[in-house]
Each structure stands twice: as structure tokens, then as C-alpha cells.
Amino acid sequence: MTNPLTGFICACLLVVAGNLPGRAQEKSPNPQPAIQAAPPVVQMAIQTTAPADSTAPQQTAAPAEATAPPVQAPAEDAQPPQQTNPPQQAPPAGQTPPPNEDQPTQHGILPVPPPPPPKIPDVRRPGESGFWVGIQGWFPKQQPIFNRANQSTFVGSSLITMQGTPKYAEVLEVGAAVGLHNTLRFTATNFNASGDFTTPVALVAWAEPYTAGTYISTNYKTQSLKLSYEYLTWPYPVGSKNFRLKTLWQVQYTSITSTFDSPLDYYDTNGNLILDTSGNPANFSASRTVHIFSPMLGLGGYYYPSRHFRLEVNGSGFGWPHRYDIFDTDVSLNIRVIPHFELRLGGRAFGFKTSTNSDYYLHGIFANAFVGLRWYSNSE
Numbered sequence: 001m002t003n004p005l006t007g008f009i010c011a012c013l014l015v016v017a018g019n020l021p022g023r024a025q026e027k028s029p030n031p032q033p034a035i036q037a038a039p040p041v042v043q044m045a046i047q048t049t050a051p052a053d054s055t056a057p058q059q060t061a062a063p064a065e066a067t068a069p070p071v072q073a074p075a076e077d078a079q080p081p082q083q084t085n086p087p088q089q090a091p092p093a094g095q096t097p098p099p100n101e102d103q104p105t106q107h108g109i110l111p112v113p114p115p116p117p118p119k120i121p122d123v124r125r126p127g128e129s130g131f132w133v134g135i136q137g138w139f140p141k142q143q144p145i146f147n148r149a150n151q152s153t154f155v156g157s158s159l160i161t162m163q164g165t166p167k168y169a170e171v172l173e174v175g176a177a178v179g180l181h182n183t184l185r186f187t188a189t190n191f192n193a194s195g196d197f198t199t200p201v202a203l204v205a206w207a208e209p210y211t212a213g214t215y216i217s218t219n220y221k222t223q224s225l226k227l228s229y230e231y232l233t234w235p236y237p238v239g240s241k242n243f244r245l246k247t248l249w250q251v252q253y254t255s256i257t258s259t260f261d262s263p264l265d266y267y268d269t270n271g272n273l274i275l276d277t278s279g280n281p282a283n284f285s286a287s288r289t290v291h292i293f294s295p296m297l298g299l300g301g302y303y304y305p306s307r308h309f310r311l312e313v314n315g316s317g318f319g320w321p322h323r324y325d326i327f328d329t330d331v332s333l334n335i336r337v338i339p340h341f342e343l344r345l346g347g348r349a350f351g352f353k354t355s356t357n358s359d360y361y362l363h364g365i366f367a368n369a370f371v372g373l374r375w376y377s378n379s380e
Contacts, residue, residue, distance in 0.1 A: 120239040122180075125304050126334075126342060129177045130377035136171035136370050138348055140191060144220060144364025146205060146258055150322075152359045156204045162258065162364075163195020163218045171372070181232040181244065189350070191366075192221035205260040206360065208286035219259040222364075224350070226252040226328065228316075230300055242305060248298035248316045254326060254352055256362050259287040290354045290362060294318050294326055308336035312346075325353040330370075339379040344372035 126132075143165065148158035169191035178184045196217045203210045210216055228250040235241055262284040268274055274282045298316025305311070312334060317327030332346030349367035 120237055122238065123240045124181070125244075125302070126310065126336070126374075126376055126378075127175060127177065127183055128181050131174070131176035132374050132376045134173045134175075134344070134372055134374035136169075136173070136344070136372035138169035138171055138189070138191070138370040139166075139368045140169055140350070140366035141165045141368055142364065142366045143193075144256075144362055146218075146360065146362055148204070149356045149358045149361045151357060154204055156202055156209070158204050158360065160199075160203060160205060160216075160218065160260070161197075162193070162220045163197055164193035166191040166193045169366075169370075171370070173374075178229075181238055182246075183230045185228045185230065187224075187226045187228070189224040189226075190222070192219070194219040206258075206286035206288050208260060208284065210260075210262055210284075214262050215264045217261045217263055219261075220362075221257045222254070224252060224254045224328075226250055226296070242303060244302040246300040246302070248296070248300050248314065250296035250298065250316050252292075252294055252296050252326065252328070254292040254294075255289055256292075256352065256354065256364075257287065257289040258362060259285065261285040288360075292324050292326055292352060292354065294320075294324065296326065296328070298329075310334040310342075322357050323355050325351070327351050332370075332372075334374075340376050342374040342376065344370075344374060346370060346372075 144162045146158065146160040146162060148154075152158070169189055171187065171189050173185060173187045175183055175185040194217065196215060198213060198215050199210055200212060202212050203214075203216070205216075228248055230246045230248055232238070232244060233247045234245040235243070238244065265284050266274060266282060276282045296316040296318045298314065300312070300314040302313075303311040311332075313329075313331045315327075315329035317325075317329075319325035328348075328350050330346060330348040332344050335343045335345075337343050347367065347369050349365070351365035353363040354361045
């Protein structure tokens with residue numbers, strides 16, 4: 001009874017002793033093969049369980065090589081230990097720390113601006129870029145009137161129709177673009193006429209008396225200088241539209257010189273020169289120049305039905321009661337015949353009235369056709 005129980009306990013101890021070296025080898029990072037002998041406790045147990053008689057075979061402990069587990073090779077695909085990021089150092093004082101790439105960027109809620117509107121092409125027409133020079137031949141046929149005014153001190157008549165008509169009026173204009181579709185224009189006009197008549201009644205002109213039946217010659221000369229700033233008013237922006245409406249801001253200077261004379265009264269019936277009371281040759285001529293310097297306001301319309309054709313209408317004027325009145329207007333058809341040159345066909349009306357709060361005044365309205373030619377610095 002004792003021998004079997006003792007043998008079972010020894011067998012269990014042998015199994016436990018054989019498993020202990022294998023578990024220690026699994027935990028070692030670099031296992032090394034080793035042969036271990038059975039623990040002394042196991043040997044002592046074996047010796048105690050040996051039979052008493054000498055004839056029984058003696059049992060010895062199994063060698064350690066038989067019970068030791070096989071050597072396990074290290075795993076080659078084992079992952080190396082992960083490296084941790086080094087700690088960030090604080091930036092020097094006065095400097096902004098750089099943004100952390102690992103952290104997402106914080107964006108504020110900002111309104112997204114709408115896309116810009118499409119750009120409208122700006123078409124420039126003749127006269128809206130560069131500069132130009134033009135000449136005109138105007139053909140007024142009207143005759144101005146001369147008469148006494150409110151400040152006259154005589155009772156006689158002074159109503160005289162100036163004789164003759166101008167052959168033509170000379171017109172020179174120079175213009176330049178001074179902004180987006182705005183222009184600056186200078187216009188000079190000059191015309192004169194002379195004629196003769198026999199007065200049926202006694203007349204007084206510029207304080208010179210003429211008896212009835214006197215042969216009187218008249219002469220007048222008109223000069224006008226006008227500076228006009230033509231400002232685009234509608235539409236805006238122009239884009240590719242064909243119509244423009246401009247306001248005209250102008251200043252104009254006008255001078256009218258009128259001369260009266262009786263050329264047949266310088267000689268007597270014998271052909272001798274008539275002398276005055278001082279012994280000098282008699283003088284029956286009377287002349288004076290009247291000036292009008294005035295601002296002018298107006299409108300201008302321009303229509304471009306095609307690239308080589310243009311319609312233009314301008315009108316301006318100004319007046320002061322009992323002081324003066326003045327106006328100037330024109331309408332024209334303009335045709336681009338060749339590059340840089342434009343042919344102009346149209347009509348013009350020009351009028352003035354000098355102050356009636358004086359001893360004499362002049363009043364005239366002139367209107368007729370004109371023909372002109374313009375040269376533009378640009379070909380468009």
C-alpha cells in the first residue's frame with residue numbers, strides 16, 4: 001500500500017519539475033538551451049521509495065533532457081516597441097508658438113463673399129477717347145436788327161435791319177476725352193456781312209444822326225468762343241449701349257461789332273471833301289462793339305446705330321431778363337468715310353440779344369445748314 005502511493009506522488013512531482021523550466025524559458029527574452037537536473041527534493045523522494053531488499057531493481061531519475069521542452073526560437077516578425085513623441089518645448093518669450101500639426105485648425109464662422117459680377121465691356125465711340133480737330137462751313141442767311149433801348153435819350157427812330165448776308169461762317173472745333181465717355185470741346189465761330197440801303201425816315205445809330213433819304217451802309221461782325229464740358233448722364237454704365245445723354249456745362253464769349261456810315265456825304269456836289277467846324281474831314285461813321293460773357297447749360301444726345309454712323313443733337317442757352325439772351329444748338333449726321341476722318345452734315349441755329357437796359361441793343365437769330373470734316377486721333 002505504501003509503495004504504490006509513494007510511486008504516484010513521485011510521478012506527480014516529476015511532471016511538475018519537468019514543466020517548471022519550460023515556463024521559465026518562455027518568459028526569457030533570449031532563451032538559452034540548458035539542461036537542468038531534477039531538483040534534490042525529487043531525488044530524495046526516489047531514494048526513499050526504493051524497496052528494502054537489494055534484489056529489486058533500483059529506479060533512477062529520468063534525465064533532464066527527456067523532460068525539458070524543446071527550445072523555442074525568437075520570433076523574427078515581432079514588432080519593435082513604438083517610439084513616443086518627444087515633449088514640445090515652450091517658445092521663447094514674445095514669439096507666437098507654431099501651430100500643432102497634429103491638432104485640427106480651428107476656423108471661425110465667416111460669411112463667404114458672393115462671386116464678383118461679370119465685367120461689362122466698355123465700348124468707346126468716336127470722340128470718347130483721344131482727341132479730334134474739325135472744321136465747318138456754316139451758311140447763315142438771316143439779318144440782325146439794331147434798335148434803341150430803354151436808356152436812350154432821344155425821340156427819333158433807330159430801327160435798322162443790318163444789310164447783307166454772310167457768304168459762310170467759319171467754325172473751328174477742338175475736342176478731347178477727359179474721362180469715361182466725357183469730353184471737353186472748344187468751338188470758335190466767325191462770320192460777317194455788309195450791305196447798303198436808303199433810309200426813308202430819319203435815323204439815329206450809335207448817336208450819329210442820318211436824315212431821311214440818306215444812303216447808309218451797314219456792316220456787322222460776330223465772333224463766338226465757347227468752351228463746353230460734356231458730362232455723361234445716362235446710361236451708366238454704358239457698356240455696349242448705342243445711346244448717350246450728356247449734360248452740357250459751357251461758358252461762351254460773344255462779341256458783335258456793328259458799323260454805320262453814309263459814304264456819299266463826304267463830298268459835295270462839286271466833288272470837294274466836306275470839312276467839319278474844326279477844319280477836319282467830316283466823319284459820318286458810327287461803330288461800337290457789344291460783348292456777352294455768359295454761362296450756358298444744355299443737353300446733348302448721341303445715337304450710334306452702327307460703327308460708322310452717328311446721330312448728334314446739342315442744345316444750350318442762358319439768359320437774364322433785360323440783360324441778355326443767348327443760345328446755340330445743332331443737329332448732325334456723322335459718317336465715318338475712311339479711318340480717322342468723319343464727314344458731318346447738319347444744321348445749326350445761333351441767337352443772341354444784347355442788354356435792353358442801355359441806349360441801343362442788337363438782336364439776331366441765325367439758322368442754316370452746315371458741312372464739316374473731323375479728324376480723330378484714334379481709328380475707332
